[in-house]
Amino acid sequence: MEPEPGRGSAEPPxxxxxxxxxxxxxxxxxxxxxxxxxxxxxRHGVTMxxxxxxxxxxxxxxxxxxxxxxxxHPERIERAIAHVFEIRRSHSGRRQAFSRWTKGTKALLASxxxxxxxRLWSLHLIDAKRMRRYTRRGGEIIWRQSERP
Amino acid sequence: xxxxxxxxxxxxxxxxFVLWNDDLAGRAFVPEPFGDVTDNLLLELDEHEQETGRxxxxxxxxxxxxxxxxxxxxxxxxxxxxxxxxxxDELLRREQRRLxxxxxxxxxxx
Numbered sequence: 001m002e003p004e005p006g007r008g009s010a011e012p013p014x015x016x017x018x019x020x021x022x023x024x025x026x027x028x029x030x031x032x033x034x035x036x037x038x039x040x041x042x043r044h045g046v047t048m049x050x051x052x053x054x055x056x057x058x059x060x061x062x063x064x065x066x067x068x069x070x071x072x073h074p075e076r077i078e079r080a081i082a083h084v085f086e087i088r089r090s091h092s093g094r095r096q097a098f099s100r101w102t103k104g105t106k107a108l109l110a111s112x113x114x115x116x117x118x119r120l121w122s123l124h125l126i127d128a129k130r131m132r133r134y135t136r137r138g139g140e141i142i143w144r145q146s147e148r149p
Numbered sequence: 150x151x152x153x154x155x156x157x158x159x160x161x162x163x164x165x166f167v168l169w170n171d172d173l174a175g176r177a178f179v180p181e182p183f184g185d186v187t188d189n190l191l192l193e194l195d196e197h198e199q200e201t202g203r204x205x206x207x208x209x210x211x212x213x214x215x216x217x218x219x220x221x222x223x224x225x226x227x228x229x230x231x232x233x234x235x236x237x238d239e240l241l242r243r244e245q246r247r248l249x250x251x252x253x254x255x256x257x258x259x
Contacts, residue, residue, distance in 0.1 A: 010159035010166070010248065025174045059160055063167075068177045069194075088186075092213060096186045111180065113187055115163050121187070122165070122208065124180045127198075133182055 013062035026071065034065050034074040045118075046081040048097065050143050052118060054081050060120040069125050079103075080110035080123055087114075088139035094121060096139060098131060152226040152234045153204070157244065159211070161252065166211035167191075168227060168240070170204055178205040184216035207237065211245050212252065 011019070020026040038061050045053040056077070065071040083101040090096050093116035100109050109131055113121040126134075158167045173193055179200070180189035191206040204223070217238060226234035235243070 010157040010244075013158055013160060016156070016158045016169075020174050063158065063160065063165060066169075066175065068175055069198075071175070090186050092210065094187065111186075119163060121163055124189070126179060130179060130182070134186060137182065137186060139186065 013059045017062040017065070020066075026066075030071045031065070034061060034071060037074045037077075041078055046078050048081055048084045048087075049145055050084070050087065054112075054114060055117070055119045057119065064120070064123045067125065070123070076108065076110075076125070077123060079108075080112060080125075081120075084112065085145040086141060087143040088135075089142050090139050092116075095142070096134065098134070150224055150226055152228050155227040155229055155240075157229065159248065161248075161255075164210045164212045165208075166244075166248075167206050167208045168237075168244075169206040173203060173205045176205055180208070183221055184209070184214070184219035188214070188216065188219065190221060207241075209241075211241065211248055214241070214245065217242075 017026065017031060021028045021031055038056070038058065042056045042061065045055050047053050061077075064077060065074060070076055079101050080099045084097040084099045086098045088096045090113070095114045097112040097114060098109070099112060100107065102108070109126050109128065110123060111126050111130070111134060112123045115121050153170045154172055156169050156171050158169060159165065177194040177198065178191040179194055181192050182189050188209045189207070190204055191208060193201045193203040193205045195201050204225070220238050220241070223237055225237070227237055227240050228234040229240070
C-alpha cells in the first residue's frame with residue numbers, strides 16, 4: 001500500500017502542530033501564546049547555569065510543546081534549562097541534562113537532550129523514578145552544579 | 150490486537166523522530182527510557198499525573214538507531230495513514246530504510 005500524499009510521510013514539527021490545531025486537538029490560543037513566549041524570551045537561547053547557551057528553534061519549540069504540561073505552562077521550558085544541575089555525556093555527541101526547580105510547593109524535574117551544537121533535541125518533564133532510571137544508564141557526568149553551603 | 154492510528158514527526162537535521170499515537174495528541178506524557186537516552190516510549194498521564202497505561206508515542210534518533218533488542222515488545226499494531234498496520238519494530242525498520250534513502254538522495258549531487 002502506498003502512503004497517502006503528504007500524510008504517510010514524516011511531518012516536520014510545525015506542520016504537525018498546525019494540523020493538530022486545525023483538527024481541534026490543541027488550542028490555537030495556547031500555540032500562539034507559546035509562539036509569543038518564544039519571540040520574547042527563547043529565540044535567542046536560554047543560558048544554563050554552567051554558562052552555555054541552549055538554542056531553541058521554532059521546530060524545537062513545536063516538538064517540545066506537545067506535552068500538555070508544557071503547552072499549558074510554556075514558561076517551564078525556560079525554567080527547566082535555567083535550572084539544570086547536572087549534564088551527562090550521551091551517544092553521537094549529544095548530552096543529557098537534568099533539571100529541578102520548584103513552583104510553589106510543587107517540585108519539578110526535567111530531562112533535556114542537547115545536540116552537539118547545543119540545539120535542544122528534547123525536553124521532557126520526568127519524575128524521580130525516571131531520573132533514577134536515566135542515571136542508572138551511567139552516562140559520564142561532565143558537569144554538576146556545586147552544592148551550596 | 151489493538152491498532153493505533155499513527156503519524157510521524159521528524160526533524161531531519163537533528164534526526165529527531167517520533168511515532169505518535171494521533172488519538173492521544175496533546176495529552177500529558179512521561180518518557181520511559183529504553184536503549185539509549187534518546188530512545189523513549191512516551192506514556193500517557195492523566196490529570197493527576199498518574200500513568201494510564203496508554204502509549205502516546207515512541208521517540209528516538211531513527212537514522213542511527215540499532216538497538217533493536219531493546220525495543221519494547223508491545224501487543225499493538227501501528228497504522229500510518231494509507232498504510233497497513235504493522236508491529237512497532239517492522240514499522241520502525243521500514244521507516245528507517247525509507248528515511249535513510251531520503252537523506253542519501255538529498256545528499257547526492259543532482
